[in-house]
Amino acid sequence: MQRFVYRTAPLLLLGLLTACGKPLVDPELVEVPAGLARYHLPGSSEVHEERLDGFAIMSRQVSQAEYSACIDDGGCPALEMVPDEGAARLPAVGLSWLDAQAYAAWLSRRSGQHYRLPRHGEWILAAASAYVEEEPMVDDPRNPARRWLAEYAQRAGRERLPEMLKPFGGYGRNEHGLLDAGGNVWEWTDTCYSRNAGEFCGIRIAAGRHPSVLSEFERNPTSGACSVGQPPTHLGLRLVREG
Amino acid sequence: MNTIKHLALSIALAFSGQVLADAADGLPRVKVGLVAPPQVHAHEQVAPKEPRVVQFRLVIEEKKMVIDDQGTTLQAMTFNGSMPGPTMVVHEGDFVELTLVNPASNSMPHNIDLHAATGALGGAALTLVSPGQEAVLRFKADRTGTFVYHCAPEGMVAWHVLAGMSGTLMVLPREGLKDPAGNSLHYDRAYTIGESDLYIPKDKDGKYKDYSTLLDSYADSRETMRGLIPSHVVFNGRVGALTGKNALTANVGESVLFIHSQANRDSRPHLIGGHGDWVWETGKFDNPPLKNLETWFVRGGSAGVALYTFRQPGVYAYLNHNLIEAEMGAAGHIVVEGEWDDELMMQVKAPGPITSQE
Numbered sequence: 001m002q003r004f005v006y007r008t009a010p011l012l013l014l015g016l017l018t019a020c021g022k023p024l025v026d027p028e029l030v031e032v033p034a035g036l037a038r039y040h041l042p043g044s045s046e047v048h049e050e051r052l053d054g055f056a057i058m059s060r061q062v063s064q065a066e067y068s069a070c071i072d073d074g075g076c077p078a079l080e081m082v083p084d085e086g087a088a089r090l091p092a093v094g095l096s097w098l099d100a101q102a103y104a105a106w107l108s109r110r111s112g113q114h115y116r117l118p119r120h121g122e123w124i125l126a127a128a129s130a131y132v133e134e135e136p137m138v139d140d141p142r143n144p145a146r147r148w149l150a151e152y153a154q155r156a157g158r159e160r161l162p163e164m165l166k167p168f169g170g171y172g173r174n175e176h177g178l179l180d181a182g183g184n185v186w187e188w189t190d191t192c193y194s195r196n197a198g199e200f201c202g203i204r205i206a207a208g209r210h211p212s213v214l215s216e217f218e219r220n221p222t223s224g225a226c227s228v229g230q231p232p233t234h235l236g237l238r239l240v241r242e243g
Numbered sequence: 244m245n246t247i248k249h250l251a252l253s254i255a256l257a258f259s260g261q262v263l264a265d266a267a268d269g270l271p272r273v274k275v276g277l278v279a280p281p282q283v284h285a286h287e288q289v290a291p292k293e294p295r296v297v298q299f300r301l302v303i304e305e306k307k308m309v310i311d312d313q314g315t316t317l318q319a320m321t322f323n324g325s326m327p328g329p330t331m332v333v334h335e336g337d338f339v340e341l342t343l344v345n346p347a348s349n350s351m352p353h354n355i356d357l358h359a360a361t362g363a364l365g366g367a368a369l370t371l372v373s374p375g376q377e378a379v380l381r382f383k384a385d386r387t388g389t390f391v392y393h394c395a396p397e398g399m400v401a402w403h404v405l406a407g408m409s410g411t412l413m414v415l416p417r418e419g420l421k422d423p424a425g426n427s428l429h430y431d432r433a434y435t436i437g438e439s440d441l442y443i444p445k446d447k448d449g450k451y452k453d454y455s456t457l458l459d460s461y462a463d464s465r466e467t468m469r470g471l472i473p474s475h476v477v478f479n480g481r482v483g484a485l486t487g488k489n490a491l492t493a494n495v496g497e498s499v500l501f502i503h504s505q506a507n508r509d510s511r512p513h514l515i516g517g518h519g520d521w522v523w524e525t526g527k528f529d530n531p532p533l534k535n536l537e538t539w540f541v542r543g544g545s546a547g548v549a550l551y552t553f554r555q556p557g558v559y560a561y562l563n564h565n566l567i568e569a570e571m572g573a574a575g576h577i578v579v580e581g582e583w584d585d586e587l588m589m590q591v592k593a594p595g596p597i598t599s600q601e
Contacts, residue, residue, distance in 0.1 A: 142583060143556065143582060143583040144557075144583060144590065145555070145556035145557040145558075145579075145581075145583055146556075148557050148558050149556065149557065149558065149578060149580065152490070152558045152576075152578060153578075155487070156486075156487035156488045156490070157488070160312065163313075194594070222570075
């Protein structure tokens with residue numbers, strides 16, 4: 001797990017200066033054209049289809065330096081991390097959905113623009129060829145175990161990605177110019193897992209190589225005990241800019 | 244005349260003494276090839292009429308093993324290279340003839356204490372082998388049950404056991420397993436789950452330490468062990484040894500024998516979505532099995548046995564129901580194929596808006 005500890009006072013000071021003094025650098029955005037997003041979520045064979053307008057999304061994930069500026073400015077909950085030499089080139093990870101929301105709100109406040117988390121469908125369109133949808137499992141009404149067993153086999157077959165973070169671009173650039181989609185950092189979306197649970201949503205989808213269903217306070221998911229399959233290696237974020 | 248009588252008597256004595264000492268030599272001998280857990284070597288559940296001498300060979304292997312998905316390592320000591328060592332199966336009245344080999348490539352003396360054996364500290368006093376030596380121990384399996392075996396060199400028993408040196412010897416009743424009414428119980432598959440509590444030392448930054456040699460790991464490991472708080476609690480040597488691609492398998496209608504050993508610390512096995520149809524908590528088959536248990540108790544330093552016939556397909560979790568320890572690694576899965584039984588369970592309504600009134 002990539003973690004940082006407060007090491008030196010000068011760095012802290014630099015962080016504070018960055019937060020208070022320096023103007024924000026606008027994140028680089030890429031344009032994703034309108035399209036039809038098709039996907040299914042774990043635990044169900046229902047295929048979701050969303051026809052979406054074009055939108056602008058950050059070309060890369062939010063960096064450790066950027067997230068630290070939000071912490072230093074009091075906009076984001078603290079993490080056990082502080083920027084080191086690579087902080088501007090490495091993605092911020094160990095973030096919960098709540099942390100990601102806080103960052104979007106802070107960045108919107110600071111920049112005067114409206115930033116938000118993408119919907120899962122938007123992430124699918126943005127990721128384009130960097131994301132390969134797995135075949136949905138077929139439900140057998142007479143034997144619910146068929147799907148459980150098929151899903152178990154599918155999850156068991158997934159490759160475990162290395163934990164070492166790569167600098168931006170390490171997992172490639174896709175046809176829209178989007179960096180690192182489907183790498184070892186999953187990205188929080190605003191999509192609620194239980195769509196028929198009314199107003200309540202405590203469980204969100206983190207998008208990545210395979211969609212992951214996680215509680216919104218989760219920062220470092222692990223697999224164990226009754227849970228099965230490979231959890232996301234890391235949790236981070238990238239934002240859509242409205243307007 | 245007297246002299247001749249004396250001579251005859253002493254010859255007779257010597258001869259009968261010889262006959263007694265070689266009681267096992269008149270019996271058929273079988274050599275068993277051992278397999279690594281969770282598998283158990285092929286064996287008959289009901290014994291042939293005549294007892295046998297059953298020969299096993301355990302080769303001690305000291306090596307570094309990875310114990311979780313983060314790559315944490317243990318300087319391990321093992322019987323036959325696996326953690327736990329292989330399960331050995333004989334029948335009551337058989338003789339176990341065990342060759343314990345300590346190859347010259349190892350760095351430590353080792354021995355074996357078999358809880359099933361009588362005398363000499365379970366055989367430990369007769370089997371202490373230095374690197375480059377081997378010893379052969381024969382003992383009579385004079386009582387039934389699953390029994391832990393482990394290394395027990397003087398002064399450092401705990402370290403050797405917690406570094407991987409334990410396993411199970413199962414002595415079956417000659418007529419096979421029975422319920423309390425005396426009806427035969429049969430199993431289609433047998434699996435060994437060997438649970439270990441591990442104590443991996445951490446450095447000052449809280450990272451698990453990696454040692455280049457077994458001896459380098461000793462002092463820190465001993466200190467961490469003395470804290471009594473394990474860093475990992477695992478089945479079969481590592482987190483995830485029995486999940487995903489390594490999950491156990493069974494079919495609906497099959498009876499599975501779960502042999503659960505814990506050489507050091509108490510455990511409480513539980514099968515999520517199933518039960519223990521028949522459970523020999525202490526593992527000793529002369530005691531009637533308990534019926535329909537939800538969770539059972541395996542005392543540290545023993546092996547317990549549960550028999551369950553799967554009735555529903557799906558993914559089952561078998562875990563230590565101290566759920567904290569389950570999350571630390573003490574969990575495995577059983578993937579069960581077959582037809583669903585609506586009578587046993589069905590989903591009457593899928594999760595959705597609340598519409599019911601009272």
